[in-house]
Amino acid sequence: MKKSVNQIVFAAGAMVIWEALALAKFWPPYLFPTPQGVAQSLYEGFKDHSLWIGIGVSLRRVVIGYVISVVLGILLGMVLASNKFLEDTLGRVILSLQSLPSACWVPLALLWFGLSETAIIFVTITGSLLAVTQSTKAGFDNVPRILSMAGRNLGAKGPQMFWHVLLPASLPYLLDGLRQGWAFAWRSLITGEMIYISLGLGQLLMTGRDLNDINLVVAVMALIALLGYIVDGIVFRKLDASIRHKWGMAAAVSS
């Protein structure tokens, strides 16, 4: 209760300061957005459906890219966790690739796939795949030996071991990676969408830049942050809370 009061007070205070700064006109209006201007941009954007379309197109892409990342990342993580040779070789390559920002992958994506949907999804995947891989590997590496022995002892074999013991046992680690992967996918998507006229939110940002419309830029940025936050709150925080409840881990910092 107290927390939401704090949050409301903070938001109101931030708006007042923002408005004051805008009214003070320290910077010319084409460099500094105003609260009204941003609200106006959001209103118009939703009214002419450009924002709705942007959200729809971007969400579709991020979901496709993310699902591919999760499936591939979990498979790759499992392979790395179970094979020492690959861990020492491919594992190191993956670690070093992880330091590349997704913008680095854009030229490669353009050469390979041209100005296409595939190029954007590729860039999205480069952002999240490795995070999921790393956390899956960490999760499988950290499954307590006693749990896998207990599983085998109670008759779990092959795929049963995977589905009923290893996967749930590594879920706390895995969830961290899935969550991080989601944030990375979302970021990389926006990078990818800036490549060309792609209808997504990333492209709307670039449109704002092209039109010198600072209010639109800020409006889209706020929208991107909000969407990422909402999905994190709806999906990941619930999953996290449920795992923590079952495992008896300290309660997560609740929303």
Added chain:
Amino acid sequence: MTNYVMDLINRSMGGGRVLSENEEPPKPSRNGNKAVEFAEPGIHPAVRPARKESIALSGVFRSYANSRGSFTPALQNIDLEIEQGEFVCIVGPSGCGKSTLLHLLAGLDRPTTGEVTVDGSPVTGPGTDRILLFQELGLFPWLTVRQNVEFGLKMAGVSKLERRDRARVFLRMVHLSHFEDHYIHQLSGGMKQRVALARSLALGPKILLMDEPFAALDAQTRDMLHDELERIWKETSPTIVFVTHNVREAVRLGDRVLLMSFRPGRIKTQFQIDLRRPRHVEDSDVAYLSKEILGQLREEIDRSFNAEYSREEKR
């Protein structure tokens, strides 16, 4: 010779008796203090078990590669027969290979040489006829108490309804009916122990292997679980191999107590425990027999300390 003296003492107490190192165990009797003829060391009387033999180890060695590139023997020359329905306790100092022995029986580990057979067929891997209760339990934290108990049945493809019914039977047996929807972390140590027991029993194993299951519990809880385990053993009559470092616990529970020597682990002495059941850990007979066994165990513990000490000296 010392064995002989001890045997005389024990017989005069009417309690258990010492079997020499290579002697085959006589038929265990659950009640009564039948005096059993003592065999000279080296003589192998043809005492055939009356009940069917369940577990047999012959010439079992197990060694592990160590960091210096050589092999450390964990178990050496283990010859052992355990009868169906027998309750065998194994005591020994830390590092004597007690747990290794259980892992071999469970099929979670293989002997370097020698053979482990259960009901005449060699053990080649884990099987649900032999369930091991780990000291650390290995309960699944993402499952409720009942789902934990159902786990083995689920793996075996038992239908949902039947699983639930059977899980409930065993949860009732260990007095945890009211906790079936709890998660593991919500239970006390003794309750967790009982969940692990119920989870093992639900599969109806012929052999229950227990690795220091009650070591981490307080004395009262342990007492209670001894009673429960004895009762469940009588009701479901599995063969039990119970590893502990608590000699009293071994004497209180076992038909037979095996004392293992410090590294490499061998079966040093076997004690037949013919005390009447139900027993209690505070019974004077139990205390007396324990003292005898403890004396021998001390020697092994001293050896283990000396080994550790000399290793540190060398550094």
